[in-house]
Amino acid sequence: MTRNPSAYMTEVNTSKNSLRRQSGLAHVINYGQFGNVTLNGPSLFICERHPLTILQLDTNKSKTLTDISNLLNVEFPHTNTCNGDDKRRILWLGPNRWLIVEPEHECLQTLINNEFNSSEVFLTDLSHGKSTVRLRGRNARDVLMKGSGVDWHLNSFGADYCAHTKLFDLAATVDCRDIDVFDIYIARGFAEDFWGTLVDAAAEFGYQVD
Template structure:
């Protein structure tokens, strides 16, 4: 079939409703957004190719996801383009898997973001221990989460698509005491 174009539909499109929620006092303590659409790849270095893989990923947005493993992310790329680029760049040294339809990335930001996250993870989020750019694999509400600090009070949480709605319900309920904005 010529001209077929698949588009990524967010599983949270009818759940992450824009607006102000929780405590009405003062400015919201946190803001949530769904980073969508995103191109998301899992990269795993082949045996003995960890350094070569890390070096080849320079120039891409790559986040640590385990020993010699990374998530590579891009916004605004056409379907399959990031996968083709990274697969070619890593030919023979790493395996690449497209996770764009299988994962959802939530962004939480604001002065109370750490407080909300601390309700669900044992990861020490103090800026001296968890600086901008650091990632961790953790569990929150019995869901596996790839947590990355991307700014001063800004964190990205990547979860499997099938868990995204229940995770959204859990994390927004944790933010109610601080008030939150969905954008």
């Protein structure tokens, strides 16, 4: 039986003899402009951020947290906030728990484990288990309002805030990167369903998939 490699999380890249992480949205993303696009162009832009390293970090030791912050050169955020940029981003998930996100280019987990005792910090690699979608544009908050009861208005949910909520009936973490730029983390197994619902909600405003 012939296997479809895109159905698996990784496949062998024979030219480089290495593993390459597969997108959970590869079968559903269509590039271009869709929906109610006016002469002024689309008001929304949607893309997948892939591949990413996504680590969940747990520790209740303040000194360890400070040392890891110095190692990563990013301060750990407090309740419902985030710090960092596209090179490395840290999101607050809950008491003593954070999400570290960066483009996949080095073994972040090994870097931290080599410096800290396993009894001080606990790391869980979620890179295979999450899909990340970036939503940006002047109507981005209107789309989010369609899917969740969170107050998405700018005066309540500004840049560097994050929320853990049900978005279009699916558990999601939403990171406000800028005034109208949001990264949405969703379980990989529900990524295709989420993508379909998201673009349906965006069609009213006209959107472009990059």
